[in-house]
Amino acid sequence: MPLHAPKPAILVLEDGRTFHGESYGAEGETFGEAVFSTGMTGYQETLTDPSYHQQVVVMTAPHIGNTGINDEDMESTRIWVAGYVVRDPARVPSNWRSQRSLDDELVAQGVVGISGIDTRALTRHLRERGAMRVGISSVESDPAALLAKVTASAEMQGANLSAAVSVSEAYVVPAVGEKKFTVAAVDLGIKANTPRMMAERGIEVHVLPATSTLAEVLAVSPDGLFFSNGPGDPAATTRQVELLQSALDAGLPYFGICFGNQLFGRALGFGTYKLKYGHRGINQPVMDRTTGKVEVTAHNHGFAVDAPLEGSTETPYGTATVSHVCLNDDVVEGLELRDAAGALKSFSVQYHPEAAAGPHDAAYLFDRFCDLMAARTTAQEA
Template sequence: MAPPAHDLPAPALLVLEDGRTFRGESFGAEGETFGEAVFSTGMSGYQETLTDPSYHRQVVVMTAPHVGNTGMNDEDRESSRIWVAGYVVRDPARVPSNWRSARTLADDLREQGVVGISGVDTRALTRHLRERGAMRVGISTVETDPERLLERVRDAAAMSGANLSEAVTTAEPYVVPAQGEKRFTVAAVDLGIKANTPRMMSERGMEVHVLPATATLDEVRATGADGLFFSNGPGDPAATTRQVELLQDALRAGIPYFGICFGNQLFGRALGFGTYKLKYGHRGINQPVMDRTTGRVEVTAHNHGFAVDAPLEGATATEFGDASVSHVCLNDDVVEGLELRDGDGRLRSFSVQYHPEAAAGPHDAAYLFDRFGDLMSDRARTGAGTEA
């Protein structure tokens, strides 16, 4: 039996900035939204994707056809809210089935005002983005004319040149205590941090002081930090200067550094490398990366549309030491990690482009948090990292 007419979802319209148009049904809140259209290849972990601040101002297209199967819970959120600007799925689950499910995906989207669209041929949309590249997009349940919506799409802000980390950072510092015996103190600059990141450091005896994106070197030092961490986050690394200057000051002070995702791009810029926008980016939980320091291949979680432009072979001399590419994506040779060594070859800082905290998986790269602990231990044992 068909549902009552008043329960039927409203028609929805999706228009890309090159004019490609898709029609479907409202999924989540009704209204209108704009952002950068990107696709995620993960077949699970949609709750972590939605609540990842790195997706701020992006409209996420899910390549998996069936989304919402396990509902939404209060344990797996990576932040306090949904950050995506819009959501595109083919077949939303009608009834979630999971013992931890507290709400449906549609309910959370609706409650938090996130405009989405369902019933879309996401295979065709994904192929279009792969061929043409990530681009601006609009979703509307109030506009039926594609040409009028297209005008507003083309007036929307582009991701290139956008400085967004200070829009998603914590308003106040907070501390995540070490679990068990405290071994280290880490100053973590929140550029869009996911909750699982300080949790994984905490599990390794690190007391994590999460600082706003506007943190200064004096504020980092005031925590008694044994190491500095930069998180993932949204926006164009070339539009960011404040955090690059902080990182350069910290490197001059000899403070060990570990960065992920946006933190990798800013590390590259601090070392003198450029960054560039990828055609359609890496987003999902199935990206193969080689750790060139060990030869090990990891299946990893990604969410980035920009990358570091650094030579894949050899070391580059910088003010801070010798920099080289430590990890590379096996799909397309994109730089996935950097390391900085002293003249004697000892590691002093490193970063990766992907997500070793990897909620909701995979966990191949969790060892990087142990590598950070080893780095801080080594620098403390030898007296390094204490320069004025």
């Protein structure tokens, strides 16, 4: 922790609302889309989730940093948030796994943050007015000057960001124990726990760059195709939609998470739209309409699929239905694609069944993907 007193800092929202606090993490200036996360645990996983690229995350839990930072819980190789907002940062981390403080890690990675502000008031403002652009600065004390920079910064709507967070070269995560399946996983901002959970089920995971072609996908002889979570506006992402449509034409089973759900929706002919303030945190109730089971799930999305909650939709690839729905606001949280005989061909969910910090209610979806690939293998052998 720093030995000197923190510098004053200001946070200015796009609509002019201003908060005064203290610099937390690196000193400087940063801009992004202001969003709030309701998780009381798992801040390290949030910080290192590539889906938060170009977003300034406001933590609704008042006390952050008490368990420090370790090298095992990273979801990627770096912190991706554009800025970090907390009310009461821990002065001293206390956990047997802690290797350094959160503040030191933010400084080391150049992440500008602010502390000591009323995050409850800020969250209420975002709930009422919606997610918006924001600036944090410990080098500019004039709110009007910072506001001018905020309004000149990039917006999230229309942003194509997947290539910025994806790997540049493919890599393989081997299956644990006996290899049962091979999956081509297109990295749009993948979290480390996703291929890990697949590997535990006997899947050899080939993680491919976001720019991969159908030929590159088929070159690994996959039993299934996976699209990961990721940042940006799905309406601005067309290359991966075309790849997915070609894969569906080829009869490849598909499983998508979060951004992968939005792109699946667009591939099937549905639209997407920006939510007012999005879903973020680890306490969102979702119903799996195929089983009637209600799950508490982890979310991080500012966009959603515009598909009818009732009935089915005929697409060039089969019959599509909404399989999961958020019980808070009826947002589409999952899609299914079935053939003429009613057999499942592909599916996706808007939330995170791989949530490393929990909850783990939806981990069964990886088993559902295995069942889908096994059924295809059986049909091919028949």
